[in-house]
Amino acid sequence: MNIHEYQAKELLRQYGVPVLRGKAVFSAVDAGAVAFTDFVAQGVSAIVVKAQIHAGGRGKGIVHDPTSNAVIEVDGKPLRGVTVVTSGNLADRAYQIAEGLIGNKLVTIQTGEEGKIVRRVLIEEGCRIEHEYYCSILLDRSVGKDLIMVSTEGGVEIETVAEETPEKLIKIHVDPTAGFMPFQARELAFGLGLSGASFKSFVSFITKLYKAYQEMDCSMMEINPLVTTPEGDFIALDAKVGFDDNAEYRHPEWAALRDIEEEDPLEVEAGKHSLNYIKLDGNVGCMVNGAGLAMGTMDIIQLAGGRPANFLDVGGGANVERISNAFRIMMSDPHVEAVLINIFGGIVRCDRVANGILEALKIVEVTVPVIVRLDGTNAEEAREILRKSGLNFLVAATLQEAAEKVTEALTGNTVTA
Ligand code: GDP
Numbered sequence: 001m002n003i004h005e006y007q008a009k010e011l012l013r014q015y016g017v018p019v020l021r022g023k024a025v026f027s028a029v030d031a032g033a034v035a036f037t038d039f040v041a042q043g044v045s046a047i048v049v050k051a052q053i054h055a056g057g058r059g060k061g062i063v064h065d066p067t068s069n070a071v072i073e074v075d076g077k078p079l080r081g082v083t084v085v086t087s088g089n090l091a092d093r094a095y096q097i098a099e100g101l102i103g104n105k106l107v108t109i110q111t112g113e114e115g116k117i118v119r120r121v122l123i124e125e126g127c128r129i130e131h132e133y134y135c136s137i138l139l140d141r142s143v144g145k146d147l148i149m150v151s152t153e154g155g156v157e158i159e160t161v162a163e164e165t166p167e168k169l170i171k172i173h174v175d176p177t178a179g180f181m182p183f184q185a186r187e188l189a190f191g192l193g194l195s196g197a198s199f200k201s202f203v204s205f206i207t208k209l210y211k212a213y214q215e216m217d218c219s220m221m222e223i224n225p226l227v228t229t230p231e232g233d234f235i236a237l238d239a240k241v242g243f244d245d246n247a248e249y250r251h252p253e254w255a256a257l258r259d260i261e262e263e264d265p266l267e268v269e270a271g272k273h274s275l276n277y278i279k280l281d282g283n284v285g286c287m288v289n290g291a292g293l294a295m296g297t298m299d300i301i302q303l304a305g306g307r308p309a310n311f312l313d314v315g316g317g318a319n320v321e322r323i324s325n326a327f328r329i330m331m332s333d334p335h336v337e338a339v340l341i342n343i344f345g346g347i348v349r350c351d352r353v354a355n356g357i358l359e360a361l362k363i364v365e366v367t368v369p370v371i372v373r374l375d376g377t378n379a380e381e382a383r384e385i386l387r388k389s390g391l392n393f394l395v396a397a398t399l400q401e402a403a404e405k406v407t408e409a410l411t412g413n414t415v416t417a
């Protein structure tokens, strides 16, 4: 699960990680009011207005009208996702910029062409930047340890640094039994070429950041840029934080941080019905019981020349309710051209599943070919039930046969169920 920059910064602040003072708003009027009362009236002479979306690249991203696609301009210039305001009436300008952002679409290198609608804006105090660094923490699954990466090349796409000047990316792994050791913090600071006040400030920064990463059950943290001020203080200017969903059960506070509008609507709907669903960009909807079988089914579809439209594990109790919800979600995806149901009857009996499918089809209108492969307990009876139903299923006995029937269905020589 991902959260917004302003939420990440509030959490980091609680761990003593230096971040700038800021406030998130949902309207242009509030943007103006906050800019005035919280900043201008306090003597602040530079503020930054930042679009809050779950995607990076905002600084270079450009804002468009979501219907006409026209570029939004403020002060005669294309509006970007991050604007630093240092002159004029700061409150008026914050109002104008927020008005340009909210309700419009921000297109960045990470959002793709369709962009993302901006609904929240962060008004933050500006700061003087001496240098922009890069810092991230994530789990390196290949060695089963957390990986901390820093670089003197901040503010830019880190992929470019990794590719062109990999020696500028300094990496250390944290041994989970020993934890993050003080010498490792110093090793990173030396790697960045720091000394004096900035050396001390960095050691303190990274120690607190790692503590936050670990205690909050994060799966990743990226601070890009991590900046130094002319005084040598390190400050997190940006913050991207992702939580490890497996730890959700011990974090009831995450619920309040979730922004459903940033998530895929079909995944949200599936979650409400406790279906394990992940949307993909192919054309074959898959309904499977068990995560392993679902993965195998997706491979088989791919090998047969199709592309899976989703990962969907209906779980052990493949009953009418679950099957109809699964059908409804798959039918809401306009890219689905065929549905493959692959259920192994272990505890759940295949004849029950077959009857469940028939009942579900009375509730949900399915307009694409349906290929069914049922195996396990009472599989033969199940196939008989489907054949006798009068509905036009393509019934398969093996996975291979199912995959071939999917290809057949996609090439168009079949009728729909
Ligand atoms: P991203 O493009 O989505 O990663 O958004 P960032 O939060 O990283 O902001 C993009 C860029 O805006 C940064 O690399 C900075 O150069 C600049 N920026 C952000 N906040 C400030 C600030 O307080 N002062 C100044 N001068 N620049 C800032």
Ligand code: MN
Pocket: 056, 057, 224, 225, 238
């Ligand atoms: Mn950034």
